[in-house]
Amino acid sequence: MQPRLSRIGQKMSRLTGVRAIMKDIIETMQSGSGKWINLSPGNPLILPEVEAMWREYTAKLMAGKEFGEVVGRYGTSQGYMPLIDAIVTFFNKNYAWGIARENVLITPGSQALYFYAANCFGGPGADGTSRKIVLPLSPDYTGYGGVTLDDDTLVAYKPTIDITAPHRFKYRPDFDRLHIDSNVGAVLFSRPANPTGNVLTDDEVRGIVNAAAKHDVPVLIDSAYAAPFPNLVFTKMTPIYGPNVIHCMSLSKAGLPGERVGVAIGDAKYIEALECFQTNSGIHSSRFGQALAAQAIDSGDLLRVSESVIKPFYQRKAKVLTDAFERELPADVPWHLHEAEGAIFAWLWLKDLPITDKELYQRIKKHHVFVVPGEPFFPGLKEEWPHKHECLRISLTATEEELEKGAAVIGQVVREVYGK
Amino acid sequence: MQPRLSRIGQKMSRLTGVRAIMKDIIETMQSGSGKWINLSPGNPLILPEVEAMWREYTAKLMAGKEFGEVVGRYGTSQGYMPLIDAIVTFFNKNYAWGIARENVLITPGSQALYFYAANCFGGPGADGTSRKIVLPLSPDYTGYGGVTLDDDTLVAYKPTIDITAPHRFKYRPDFDRLHIDSNVGAVLFSRPANPTGNVLTDDEVRGIVNAAAKHDVPVLIDSAYAAPFPNLVFTKMTPIYGPNVIHCMSLSKAGLPGERVGVAIGDAKYIEALECFQTNSGIHSSRFGQALAAQAIDSGDLLRVSESVIKPFYQRKAKVLTDAFERELPADVPWHLHEAEGAIFAWLWLKDLPITDKELYQRIKKHHVFVVPGEPFFPGLKEEWPHKHECLRISLTATEEELEKGAAVIGQVVREVYGK
Numbered sequence: 001m002q003p004r005l006s007r008i009g010q011k012m013s014r015l016t017g018v019r020a021i022m023k024d025i026i027e028t029m030q031s032g033s034g035k036w037i038n039l040s041p042g043n044p045l046i047l048p049e050v051e052a053m054w055r056e057y058t059a060k061l062m063a064g065k066e067f068g069e070v071v072g073r074y075g076t077s078q079g080y081m082p083l084i085d086a087i088v089t090f091f092n093k094n095y096a097w098g099i100a101r102e103n104v105l106i107t108p109g110s111q112a113l114y115f116y117a118a119n120c121f122g123g124p125g126a127d128g129t130s131r132k133i134v135l136p137l138s139p140d141y142t143g144y145g146g147v148t149l150d151d152d153t154l155v156a157y158k159p160t161i162d163i164t165a166p167h168r169f170k171y172r173p174d175f176d177r178l179h180i181d182s183n184v185g186a187v188l189f190s191r192p193a194n195p196t197g198n199v200l201t202d203d204e205v206r207g208i209v210n211a212a213a214k215h216d217v218p219v220l221i222d223s224a225y226a227a228p229f230p231n232l233v234f235t236k237m238t239p240i241y242g243p244n245v246i247h248c249m250s251l252s253k254a255g256l257p258g259e260r261v262g263v264a265i266g267d268a269k270y271i272e273a274l275e276c277f278q279t280n281s282g283i284h285s286s287r288f289g290q291a292l293a294a295q296a297i298d299s300g301d302l303l304r305v306s307e308s309v310i311k312p313f314y315q316r317k318a319k320v321l322t323d324a325f326e327r328e329l330p331a332d333v334p335w336h337l338h339e340a341e342g343a344i345f346a347w348l349w350l351k352d353l354p355i356t357d358k359e360l361y362q363r364i365k366k367h368h369v370f371v372v373p374g375e376p377f378f379p380g381l382k383e384e385w386p387h388k389h390e391c392l393r394i395s396l397t398a399t400e401e402e403l404e405k406g407a408a409v410i411g412q413v414v415r416e417v418y419g420k
Numbered sequence: 421m422q423p424r425l426s427r428i429g430q431k432m433s434r435l436t437g438v439r440a441i442m443k444d445i446i447e448t449m450q451s452g453s454g455k456w457i458n459l460s461p462g463n464p465l466i467l468p469e470v471e472a473m474w475r476e477y478t479a480k481l482m483a484g485k486e487f488g489e490v491v492g493r494y495g496t497s498q499g500y501m502p503l504i505d506a507i508v509t510f511f512n513k514n515y516a517w518g519i520a521r522e523n524v525l526i527t528p529g530s531q532a533l534y535f536y537a538a539n540c541f542g543g544p545g546a547d548g549t550s551r552k553i554v555l556p557l558s559p560d561y562t563g564y565g566g567v568t569l570d571d572d573t574l575v576a577y578k579p580t581i582d583i584t585a586p587h588r589f590k591y592r593p594d595f596d597r598l599h600i601d602s603n604v605g606a607v608l609f610s611r612p613a614n615p616t617g618n619v620l621t622d623d624e625v626r627g628i629v630n631a632a633a634k635h636d637v638p639v640l641i642d643s644a645y646a647a648p649f650p651n652l653v654f655t656k657m658t659p660i661y662g663p664n665v666i667h668c669m670s671l672s673k674a675g676l677p678g679e680r681v682g683v684a685i686g687d688a689k690y691i692e693a694l695e696c697f698q699t700n701s702g703i704h705s706s707r708f709g710q711a712l713a714a715q716a717i718d719s720g721d722l723l724r725v726s727e728s729v730i731k732p733f734y735q736r737k738a739k740v741l742t743d744a745f746e747r748e749l750p751a752d753v754p755w756h757l758h759e760a761e762g763a764i765f766a767w768l769w770l771k772d773l774p775i776t777d778k779e780l781y782q783r784i785k786k787h788h789v790f791v792v793p794g795e796p797f798f799p800g801l802k803e804e805w806p807h808k809h810e811c812l813r814i815s816l817t818a819t820e821e822e823l824e825k826g827a828a829v830i831g832q833v834v835r836e837v838y839g840k
Contacts, residue, residue: 003689004636006551006605008569009540012697019699046492054491055482062478071474071678071709072466108528108680112702119569120429131426146700149428149539149569185426216424258491258707260528269423277432279439280566282532286706287678289491 008149017376018142021361025370032368037402037409039394040370042194043257044344049309050255053301057292070291077279078271079106080290086297087263094228097241102268105275108285110224110250110262111143114188116277117220117246117264118147118154122185131185136208137173138381139347139391141194141222145379153185156380161387167329169336169349171198175207182215190222192233192342195377195393197318199233199341205240213244218270220246225343229297230254231306234315235341246270251293253344254306259289314344317396321346321403328411330420346394347374348410353390354417360392363417367409428569437796438562441781445790452788457822457829459814460790462614463677464764469729470675473721477712490711497699498691499526500710506717507683514648517661522688525695528705530644530670530682531563534608536697537640537666537684538567538574542605551605556628557593558801559767559811561614561642565799573605576800581807587749589756589769591618595627602635610642612653612762615797615813617738619653619761625660633664638690640666645763649717650674651726654735655761666690671713673764674726679709734764737816737823741766744824748831750840766814767794768830773810774837780812783837787829 005013022040029036061067070080078084084104091097107113122133133148138156148154157178159171180187187208192199200208205221212219225232226239230253241247246266251259262285264274278284296302318340325348329335334351353360357373364371374391381388398406425433442460449456481487490500498504504524511517527533542553553568558576568574577598579591600607607628612619620628625641632639645652646659650673661667666686671679682705684694698704716722738760745768749755754771773780777793784791794811801808818826 003541003638003687003693004545004551004602004605005540005693006543006545008543009693009697010546012536012540012700013693015696015699043494044492046488051488051492055487058478058482058487062475062482067475067478068466068471069678072464072471072675074463074672074677108702108706115701116432120425120432121423123426123428125424125426126430131424143700143703182424185424218423252494255492257494258489260702260704260706267423273423273425273429273433276435277429279435280432280563281535282528282680283563284680286528286680286709288708289706 011150016142016145016379018372021372021376028365034368037369037398037406039398039402039406040372041395041397043397044253045397047255047309047313050305053296053305054255054292057295060295061291066291070287075284075287077275077284079104079285080287080294083290083294083297086294087265090228090297091265095239095241097265099265103265103271105264105271105278106285106290107262107264107278108282109252109260110222110248111147113248113262113264113274114144114220114222115147116274117186117188119149120273120277121218122148122153123150129183131183134180134184134187135380136178136187136189137171137200139196139374139377140379141190142376142379144188154380156378158381158383158385163336164339167326167336168339170339171196173200173204173208178208178211180211180215180217182217184212184215184217187212187217187219188222190224191237192225194225194343195345195374196338196347197340197343197345198338199235199237202238202240209240209242209245213242216244218244218246218266220248222248224250225253229302229306230310232311232314232344233342234318241265243267251289254302254310256289256293260286261289261293314396317400317403318346320400321394321396321407324404324407328407330411330415330418333414333418333420335414344396346396348392348394349387350390350392350414356389357391360413360417363413364410367413369406369409371406371410431570436562436565436799438792441792441796448785454788457789457818457826459818459822459826460792461815461817463817464673465817467675467729467733470725473716473725474675474712477715480715481711486711490707495704495707497695497704499524499705500707500714503710503714503717506714507685510648510717511685515659515661517685519685523685523691525684525691525698526705526710527682527684527698528702529672529680530642530668531567533668533682533684533694534564534640534642535567536694537606537608539569540693540697541638542568542573543570549603551603554600554604554607555800556598556607556609557591557620559616559794559797560799561610562796562799564608574800576798578801578803578805583756584759587746587756588759590759591616593620593624593628598628598631600631600635600637602637604632604635604637607632607637607639608642610644611657612645614645614763615765615794616758616767617760617763617765618758619655619657622658622660629660629662629665633662636664638664638666638686640668642668644670645673649722649726650730652731652734652764653762654738661685663687671709674722674730676709676713680706681709681713734816737820738766740820741814741816741823741827744827748827750831750835750838753834753838753840755834764816766816768812768814769807770810770812770834776809777811780833780837783833784830787833789826789829791826791830
């Protein structure tokens with residue numbers, strides 16, 4: 001039985017399509033027999049060197065007096081000050097961003113940050129205007145579909161598709177379509193992108209930031225996979241900062257997803273609004289993870305481990321999967337793999353796919369392999385577009401052997417589906 | 421400069437009056453010289469036995485393999501399953517509530533829980549009705565003023581005042597005024613209450629719960645100070661549960677405020693709606709504090725430490741302050757101390773106070789003593805009522821000596837103000 005819910009309650013009770021798929025996968029694995037190859041997870045692996053680092057800093061925290069202060073006292077809404085100081089020092093030293101404490105906010109994970117921002121900057125205003133949250137390039141992170149409190153606020157734009165090589169492609173923002181004016185509350189995109197591994201070029205980012213700056217619109221750049229941590233970037237990219245940029249980070253892919261540590265860096269006027277939202281809706285973020293992160297950033301360990309452990313681990317997986325697809329997918333089918341520029345997923349586009357992505361997911365599942373159909377990764381894109389039903393997301397968290405076996409199964413099913 | 425904010429952004433950017441006071445206190449202490457007696461904090465003290473317990477469970481977590489799973493993996497939105505199981509077992513064994521996993525949700529602190537509930541159940545509905553969040557007895561926790569996304573949703577009711585003894589009083593819900601029908605989205609109150617130390621009687625709670633049940637309205641009972649943990653209860657009370665009750669707990673007063681662990685226990689239909697809100701707005705709560713709590717509940721240590729350390733510590737402070745007020749406050753002034761039934765504050769009502777509570781705060785501050793004026797603790801009570809400007813909140817977190825010195829200063833200022 002449904003309880004009596006507000007309009008907001010009804011919106012927020014709906015979960016994104018990916019969660020339905022994940023539920024199906026868990027139930028299938030629990031009910032079915034045999035061995036499964038699971039290429040669906042968004043949950044990063046625990047890498048031994050990374051866990052060792054967080055264990056070391058926990059031991060250090062335990063050895064000192066600070067432990068009691070960290071867990072046993074309320075903190076400020078802005079965040080744990082040693083972490084804020086570590087971030088200020090790091091970005092000023094390495095990127096010369098010239099930031100101060102007032103430019104940093106710690107949130108309980110970056111999803112919460114997007115939730116605050118989407119509803120502080122987007123939605124109905126006191127002047128009667130309803131401002132949009134714009135995703136300049138669809139597909140993008142499925143979770144963005146959950147952060148606005150009403151259905152109409154999120155608007156995503158179709159990209160252009162650049163065939164970069166045989167069976168390779170890259171999405172590009174379509175600056176002819178993309179429209180940013182003062183009716184836009186904020187712009188939001190992930191870089192590197194979940195689910196595609198796309199990294200918008202520095203010029204593309206500057207194009208978006210400049211267009212938004214003209215109308216005083218903040219741009220949230222979701223850098224959950226970006227340099228400097230976790231540095232899941234396999235191409236060249238510079239973190240872009242500016243007066244209307246809110247640079248958003250997460251420690252989830254640097255080994256602390258369970259601790260929910262998100263970071264916003266931006267102009268003090270934005271940070272202050274987001275901080276107030278946090279005060280009212282949850283007081284402050286939990287502090288244990290923040291205390292570990294402060295130490296690991298200050299010592300340089302987080303930077304080092306990201307560069308020498310986390311990045312090569314997933315880069316190698318991306319290479320293995322790309323090679324496997326080259327071997328296993330039929331050359332005479334118009335399949336295209338997105339350029340593997342970062343993050344922990346591969347994104348396969350099957351042009352003119354004769355069935356839907358959901359049906360393809362089911363066919364692949366029959367062979368005991370799980371992938372994720374692409375359709376849920378187009379939140380906010382209301383128009384019909386065949387491409388939305390022609391893609392699959394494949395996780396790089398599986399072993400190399402599993403990636404190769406999975407690619408073989410996908411190749412076999414694709415051959416059948418296209419009648420080759 | 422203010423950024424362009426949505427209506428929600430504007431509401432959520434306002435902070436409760438208590439935060440302005442707290443800011444004034446911090447700035448005054450930083451700028452002023454001399455020694456201050458601070459009777460304002462809501463931040464509980466770190467009690468050595470309590471810290472030792474959490475250190476012990478951190479060491480146990482570190483000794484096992486689970487550490488990596490706890491911090492290094494995303495969890496389910498519902499919460500860390502060993503904690504959910506510990507809560508189910510505990511409440512079924514000790515209170516025979518007959519709950520299952522589906523009845524429990526872990527949130528990042530209880531403020532977040534009230535935020536989800538206020539906006540899931542209150543505010544504009546799809547049917548055009550805007551449903552209220554009702555505080556049945558004002559004053560209550562100031563933070564409730566921050567949880568609704570618009571200004572009109574929160575409605576509080578004036579209580580009746582029961583003079584229980586010379587210079588003693590107790591608030592009671594005024595069942596002649598209190599109106600609950602299907603236009604109410606949810607009812608919310610703290611028990612024991614912050615700021616008053618009031619504990620609604622079992623009969624009063626049943627009266628509210630039954631009135632709400634007739635219209636299928638959920639009742640959130642904020643048990644942040646209640647039995648079984650932290651058990652800051654100095655009178656008799658039974659935790660009340662039922663089909664329309666959402667029992668809300670926090671580990672903040674049991675020594676983990678920094679870790680933000682809130683718990684909701686209620687009917688599965690409510691828990692599911694709140695869990696979805698959490699998924700969309702923040703994925704899940706951080707897991708380190710949850711993992712410690714799971715162990716400490718299972719072992720019985722949390723129950724034991726609450727009963728034998730936390731409760732007597734603050735109960736003793738309440739007695740010291742009550743005795744000091746008896747000595748220091750003039751018998752011929754109509755001062756009334758709220759019955760000290762629980763929580764970590766004393767609440768002083770100065771009937772017919774010739775100046776406002778804010779002015780009294782300033783006068784006391786001149787003597788290097790900080791208290792908190794009472795007015796911010798009446799969120800949602802729109803009507804004028806002189807009583808709103810006649811109260812002070814005094815924290816029991818100070819030392820016994822400070823409480824006695826503070827009471828002497830308050831006594832002296834009160835004598836001057838009333839011209840005695």
